[in-house]
Each structure stands twice: as C-alpha cells, then as structure tokens.
C-alpha cells in the first residue's frame with residue numbers, strides 16, 4: 001500500500017513519519033504544506049497520480065483554536081475546503097482518504113462520553129470549520145475514514161505536555177485548569193492504530209466511517225500536569241485553577257471525553273490508559 005501523508009511537518013504528520021519505519025510492508029510519502037497545499041486540488045491530484053497513491057492520510061489542518069476566531073475564512077479554507085479538495089481528488093482517483101477531526105465539535109455540556117452518533121454543536125470557529133470539513137468528506141466520497149481525537153501530544157511540535165515539562169523546569173509555581181475534563185491522546189498510539197486498522201477498513205463495503213480515538217480514562221489538564229510533574233520529578237508547585245483565570249478567545253468545552261467503544265469493538269483493539277502512554281512519551285523526551 002502506498003500512503004501519502006499531507007501536513008507532514010505538523011505534530012501528527014511527524015509522528016506518522018517516525019512510526020512509518022515500523023510498517024515496512026507499506027510505502028510512505030510525506031508532504032509538507034509547501035509541497036502539497038490542500039487548498040489547491042490540482043496539486044493534490046498531481047501528487048496522487050505521480051506517486052500512484054492508494055491512501056491519503058490528511059494531517060494538514062488549521063489548528064489555531066484561538067486565532068481561528070479572527071481568521072474564520074482561513075480556518076474554513078483549510079479545514080473545510082481543503083478537506084473537500086482531498087475528498088474530491090480521492091473520489092476521482094479512487095484513493096482512500098483518512099481525515100482527522102476533533103472533540104471541539106461538541107459543546108461540552110454532556111456528562112457522558114461523546115459517541116460518534118452524538119449531535120455536534122461546535123462553540124468555536126475552529127470547531128465549526130472542522131465540522132464543515134467532516135461534511136465535505138462525507139458528501140464527496142463513497143469510502144473513507146474520519147477519526148475524531150482530542151488533546152493530542154507527542155515528542156513533536158508544540159503541545160501541553162512539552163509546555164509543562166519546559167515551564168515546570170523554569171518556574172517554581174504553575175497554575176493549571178481543573179474544570180476542563182477529557183482524555184489526552186498520545187499521537188504515537190493514534191498513528192499506530194490508524195495504520196493497523198487501515199487494511200481492514202479499506203476492505204469494508206462503502207461509506208465514510210467515523211470513529212473516536214483518544215487514550216483511556218478521564219483527566220483534567222491539572223491531573224495531566226500533576227502526572228507530568230510526578231513522572232519527571234519537576235520541582236515546581238502546580239496549583240489547580242478555574243478556566244476563568246485564563247480568559248481565551250475561543251471557549252473550551254468543560255467536558256470533551258470521547259467514547260471509544262465503537263473502534264474497540266469493530267477492530268478488537270486495546271487502547272492504553274492515558275497515564276501509561278504519558279509515561280512512555282516522557283521517557284522519549286530527554
């Protein structure tokens with residue numbers, strides 16, 4: 001199988017690059033935004049044809065949650081029209097698309113894990129643009145995969161885990177919010193799961209399949225920060241605070257835990273508990 005990864009310079013794209021070495025039965029092609037801009041359909045099509053691609057894994061996205069509030073058209077251009085372009089090219093060239101979506105589709109008012117069937121109600125421009133992207137994929141292609149994930153972290157790029165590690169060394173005291181609950185996702189677990197389920201899902205008969213994936217368990221950002229401080233033996237004190245202490249342009253959902261029952265049942269996979277994956281990631285971060 002020949003797989004094209006778009007947005008390969010992002011956190012998840014880099015994670016796919018790292019794990020590609022573990023999957024020698026597949027051939028990977030990586031494209032940064034400068035090589036393939038997903039807002040330009042002919043560029044995607046040209047690459048798909050010249051590398052004879054079977055599957056596109058789209059890691060490209062506008063991910064600035066706060067900046068999207070002011071740059072609505074740019075967020076829509078990448079997250080909605082860009083996703084639509086990928087779907088149209090995939091349909092035209094008979095390529096299987098994999099696309100990533102987010103827990104920000106939901107308003108966070110539930111107290112039950114969100115399932116794939118729950119009705120989205122995004123509260124942010126980023127969330128709205130990602131929902132439109134899902135719709136573009138679903139309406140333009142007969143077969144594909146959308147994975148909704150949350151709170152992504154890895155050894156690559158910028159993320160909460162790396163920030164706490166850095167700030168926890170510099171500062172004696174850190175304030176972290178405890179009134180947003182969800183589950184972090186180790187990009188390594190997500191990327192490996194996608195590659196593992198890919199052959200089976202491509203064989204399945206038609207439709208765009210939507211699945212949730214994050215690590216198991218429930219945590220607040222405060223819980224994660226405390227776990228990092230414990231595991232890394234950081235000298236700083238971490239204080240739990242309410243989100244109101246950190247006013248942000250985009251409203252964060254108070255609860256965004258994703259139910260993983262569907263993916264676990266359909267593919268008989270086990271998902272690691274968030275703290276176990278965090279420990280693995282921290283061991284890699286020297």
Ligand SMILES: NC(=O)c1ccc[n+]([C@@H]2O[C@H](COP(=O)([O-])OP(=O)(O)OC[C@H]3O[C@@H](n4cnc5c(N)ncnc54)[C@H](OP(=O)(O)O)[C@@H]3O)[C@@H](O)[C@H]2O)c1
Nearest residue numbers: 007009010011012033037038060061063100102149151152
């Ligand atoms: N990070 C999270 O916590 C989180 C949570 C839930 C879901 N997700 C989803 O997971 C996916 C991967 O996220 P991530 O954390 O890896 O994001 P990321 O680190 O921001 O990477 C996104 C990549 O997309 C590239 N890009 C932006 N516009 C593009 C365009 N027009 N054409 C091609 N590439 C473009 C960016 O290029 P530059 O490097 O040049 O900026 C960047 O390399 C996204 O779909 C995101 O919505 C992320």
